[in-house]
Each structure stands twice: as C-alpha cells, then as structure tokens.
Amino acid sequence: MNEQKxxxxxxxVLSQLGETSITPSxxxxxxxxxxxxxxxxxxDALPDLGGIKFKKWNGVVDALDPKINDDLINQTDxxxxxxxxxxxxxxxxxxxxxxxxSRSKDTVIKNVExxxxxxxxxxxxxxxxxxxxxxxxxxxxxxxxxxxxKSLLQEKCIxxxxxxxxxxxxLSLDAVTVxxxxxxxxxMNGLKNAxxxxxxxxxxxxxxxxxxxxxxxxxxxxxxILLIGERPGLGQSESLSCYAIYKPTEETVExxxxxxxxxxxxxxxxxxxxxxxxxxxxxxxxxxASGINLxx
Ligand code: B12
Numbered sequence: 044m045n046e047q048k049x050x051x052x053x054x055x056v057l058s059q060l061g062e063t064s065i066t067p068s069x070x071x072x073x074x075x076x077x078x079x080x081x082x083x084x085x086x087d088a089l090p091d092l093g094g095i096k097f098k099k100w101n102g103v104v105d106a107l108d109p110k111i112n113d114d115l116i117n118q119t120d121x122x123x124x125x126x127x128x129x130x131x132x133x134x135x136x137x138x139x140x141x142x143x144x145s146r147s148k149d150t151v152i153k154n155v156e157x158x159x160x161x162x163x164x165x166x167x168x169x170x171x172x173x174x175x176x177x178x179x180x181x182x183x184x185x186x187x188x189x190x191x192x193k194s195l196l197q198e199k200c201i202x203x204x205x206x207x208x209x210x211x212x213x214l215s216l217d218a219v220t221v222x223x224x225x226x227x228x229x230x231m232n233g234l235k236n237a238x239x240x241x242x243x244x245x246x247x248x249x250x251x252x253x254x255x256x257x258x259x260x261x262x263x264x265x266x267x268i269l270l271i272g273e274r275p276g277l278g279q280s281e282s283l284s285c286y287a288i289y290k291p292t293e294e295t296v297e298x299x300x301x302x303x304x305x306x307x308x309x310x311x312x313x314x315x316x317x318x319x320x321x322x323x324x325x326x327x328x329x330x331x332a333s334g335i336n337l338x339x
Contacts, residue, residue: 056318060233065225065314092142102126102133120278120309140277147275150217151179155248163223165210165246166199168192172249185251188258192247196261204242206234206324207264211250215272218283219246222306226270226283226313233321239328252300256291265290266327268320273304282307285320289333299334301327 057065090097101112102125112124125136132140152175160167171187172178178185188196208230210219227244234241242264247254250271259267269286276282283306288299301323306316327333 053312053314056315057229060229060314060318060321061236062229062232062314064228092138093146097135097139097142100125100135100139102136122278143277143280147277147280150215150272150275150280153212153216155212155216155220155246159220160246163227165244166195167246167248168195169248170250170254175249178249182251185249186253188247188254188261193261196245196258199243200245200262201240201242203263203265205239205264205328206266206268207242207245207259207262208234209245209247209250209255209258209267209269211247211254211269211271213250213252213271213284214274215280215282217275217281218272218307219270221281222270222283222313226306226317229314229317230268230320233317234324237321237325239324252286255286255288256295259288259291260293266324266333267291268324270306279307279309282310283313283316285316285323287320287323287327287333289327289331289337297334299336301333301337 057063098120099116101109101116103109103112104126106112116124122136122140125139126133127136128134131137154175157167169189169192170178171184171189172181208227210223210227212219231241231244242262245258247258247269250269252269252271255267255269258264267288270283271286273282273284282304285303285306287301287303288295291299303311303316303319303323305311306313311319323339326339327337330337332338
C-alpha cells in the first residue's frame, strides 16, 4: 500500500471519530527502507541502534539484486537480509539484536511518573503488587486491586457507565506512553460521538488483564475496555492490546474476553484501533456479550 492510500485511510478514520486535533501525516510512520539513510563509517555521532536506519539495514553483501532484499525488508519487521560473516552474524546485526533486547527489557521494568498521568487527566490506581519486581514475580497480585484503589474508584469515578476505559502498563510501559496520545482521545471522542456514556479514564499501575473484571464489577460498567502493554518481542516493544469484556462477574473466564492485539504504528495504527474498538463496543452492547459468545 502506498503512503497516499494509508494517509487517505487514516483521514477517513479520523473524520469518522470526529477527531480534528490529529493530522493524518502525524499518524502515519511507515518508512520506505530504500529511502532510509544507510549507516556509514563517517557518521559523526554514535548511531542509534534501535533507530529506523538500522532496523531497515540491508546487510547482504554482493546480492545479485539488492532491491529484492530491500523490498523484503520493507514488508516485515522480522530480522531478514542481515547477511553474515562466515558462520557468525555481522557486527551491526548483532548490535541491533542486543539493542532490541535491551529495549524490550527496559519497557518491561520501566515505571511511569504520576505527573505524566495527571497531565493526561488519568485517575491512577494500583494493583496489589507494590513494585515492578513483585509485579513480575507474582502475577496473582497484578490481578487484584489494592484497598486504596477500591476507595478511589468509589470516590472519584462515574458509576454505572455504559463503557469504562482503563489503561495499564502491563508488560510494556512504552506501549502506553507511545500510543496514548493517538488512541485515548480518539477512543473517548468516538465513544461519546456514538452517544454512549463513558466512565472516567483510569490508569492501573502494575496491572494484569484479569484486574479489569474487579474494576468492571465495582463501577458496574456494562462494557469494560482495558488497553494494556503486551509482552514485548525483539522486533516490537511498543505494542498495545485491547481486552474487552461485557459485564464481568466473579465467574468470568478468559474466553469471555475479546482481544484486539498488535496496536502500534507498524501494526494496527492506534487511531484505526480506536475506530475498531468503538465498533466492537457497539456490537457488544447490542448483543450483550463478549468473547466466544459474541458473533462478529
Ligand atoms: C502470553 C500469551 C499467552 C499465554 C498467557 C499466559 C499468562 N497467564 O500470561 C498463553 C500461552 C496461556 C496464551 C494462550 C492463548 N493465547 Co495468547 N498470547 C500471549 C501473548 C504472547 C502476550 C499476551 C500479553 O502480553 N498479555 C498482557 C499481560 C499483561 O496479560 P496477563 O494478565 O499477564 O495475561 C493474560 C493475557 O495474556 C490473556 N491472554 C493471552 N492470550 C489470550 C488470548 C485470548 C483470545 C484472550 C481473550 C486472552 C488472552 O490471558 C492471560 C491471563 O489472564 C499474546 C501476543 C500479543 N502480542 O499480545 C498472545 C495472544 C493474545 N494470544 C492469542 C491466542 C489466540 C491465544 C489462545 C486462544 C491460543 C489457543 N488456541 O489456545 C490461548 C487462549 C488463552 C486464554 N487465556 O484464554 C492471540 C489472540 C489473537 C486474537 N486477537 O484473538 C495472541 C494475540 C497471539 C497471536 N498473535 O495470535 N497466550
């Protein structure tokens, strides 16, 4: 798909959502590998190994037709056409692998500042995990709210909304911080434009998916939408998932949930995902169901 077609799709989605503050060109971040600058020995500064020019680096020496490799690189984020030095990876490919690995580890263990949440009017609540270490080693604690969170929900949140939206760091904080500005305003506007009552947006620190059930129960929300950082991969550490559930109960199981994964600039772009989620919410409300009980 060419850049113009992508821009047109983004433009249509933005106008359907009633979104005027985001320009389509700010949303589309697809880069053509053949246009990306290639690393040279004379670069003054140390190169950013996680940057696009290394991601799109073609390391195959003496290819019969290098354009074929460029084309392949452009079509996937997988580590292809990196060449080799004898039986070993080339230095650039190895350094890139290590850079991606560090990035993935960072995004799992990073914490968001409360000020970042306040600037975006997100009400902060926390699971029973007291820090990242405990969160990672005790998944059960990430599935329950702490006492303060339960009180905050009672004190500060709109009760019985049709839709409650929650953000959570989960296993990737970057997924939240990188995608927030494109997905949350568009999603909130889209839901309101669809005539739905929407609860106060929340941020759950150290959250696991199951925690959305307790929040849904306490706020008596009809549909509960959780945008949570996915376990990062080596090629992608900024991917967000949307887990949606209709009227969760104590007996809710995983198959009662619907999931839309791979939300990021190189997957389902966040603005487009907002439109898909609005449609999903409407379907859930109409059918009073989610997960395997939902007919789509
Ligand atoms: C880890 C993982 C799992 C683990 C979860 C173990 C655990 N307790 O953490 C295991 C191996 C069990 C698993 C199983 C399945 N998974 Co899975 N999983 C993932 C993965 C790699 C990361 C999820 C993540 O980071 N979640 C965020 C963290 C914070 O959540 P959590 O609270 O720690 O864990 C919960 C979620 O991971 C959730 N979950 C995981 N997979 C799925 C799938 C569905 C359909 C639902 C509703 C929930 C769910 O269950 C966990 C327990 O509550 C994603 C890939 C991705 N890019 O997102 C695929 C992914 C979400 N899984 C997928 C699928 C299809 C499944 C299975 C249906 C596979 C199968 N045929 O059996 C099962 C369903 C399991 C279920 N819970 O009902 C698909 C969903 C596609 C879609 N849009 O519907 C994904 C996107 C992978 C893919 N690209 O195909 N999964």
